[in-house]
Amino acid sequence: MKKRLVFMIIILGLIGVQAKAQSNWYKQYQMGRRALASGQYRQASAHFLFSIRSHPKDSKRVRTYGMHFEAYFPHRELGVAYYYLKKYKLAREELRTSISQEPSFRATKFLDLVNRAAGEEVPVAALKPPVQKKPKGQTVQKPSVRGEQLIVGNKAIKLVGERMGIAVLPFENKGASKDLGDVVLDKMITVLVNQHRFKVMERAQLSKILAEQKLGMSGILDAATAARIGKGIGVDAIVMGSVMLTKNGSVSIDARVIDTESARIITAR
Incomplete structure (x- = not known):
């Protein structure tokens, strides 16, 4: 019994060391x-x-x-x-x-x-991907170009066929409740994910990284800072913006897509 107990302790110790190393x-x-x-x-x-x-x-x-x-x-x-x-x-x-x-x-x-x-x-x-030959008697349909494709650029598809990495930062609230900003953020992430053209970073993972960098909303108000963070976390573009509730009750959303390499605004709406 004692030998078996010692053996189990040794095994558990080895597992712990291995897990730590892994x-x-x-x-x-x-x-x-x-x-x-x-x-x-x-x-x-x-x-x-x-x-x-x-x-x-x-x-x-x-x-x-x-x-x-x-x-x-x-x-x-x-x-x-x-x-x-x-x-x-x-x-x-x-x-x-x-x-x-x-x-x-x-x-x-x-x-x-x-x-x-x-x-x-x-x-x-x-x-470049291999050129597809057009079968006789058939026409090859060209993919439709939509706004989302223009945002990511066809470059990602032509080079490696991988979805472009994107992170959506929390939207700044201007005269709007925090709940409204969260709703807009969640909707924005959902829309991007449903396009099946983007590799969207999870909100929880992004929040953890922002916390590690000690950055709140006050620290990511400019494109250069957003691009630096995006470049570090391995995404190709950052979506950031603000939500404003007007006096007549309507909601105004300002969104910008920033290239993490050049810190330039790709598009704004």
Whole structure:
């Protein structure tokens, strides 16, 4: 009986150590993303290198602990950090590794930036999808272009066929109740998700990141700050705006879509 008890204690101890080791690489990855978002690129690269040593493959869905799965792109984010450090050769290697393991719009976009910064052209032929031949007697229907497609740009589809990453920030309340702002935020997220063209960050996950960055609404009123946060969390565009309740009882919504790389307003309504 005592031997069995000792054996069980040893097994449980080993499981605990293994679980800690398995989750540590993802904690390092999260620390790297936070450092990247705050512009600490050398520190971010150190965290990503640690993660890669323990878990070297980029994936849209990786088990972090138990039945918990998360997106995990250490090679891609390391390439982004190297890009900002102007280590273009290393950045190109990491971004190409990421694309070979798990293609993403963000990796392709930064590979394009790296090649341009290094004075090289993007190998477009390698990125374009195969041309579909038109069968005899049939016409190929062209996809309709809607406003949502213009917002994300056809570039995402042409390059890697992946949905564009978007995060919707809490809307600023101007003369409106907080509940109204929350309703608009939820509706905006629902509409984007239902388009099936966007990879929308969950509201709870975004709130956690904003809390870690110690940013409330007062800290994200300008496009540059929104772009910096969006770039750090790995999305391609940020939706932000305000809700105002007028004197006659009507609701006015001001929404802007900001490119996280250039901090430019893509569209506003």
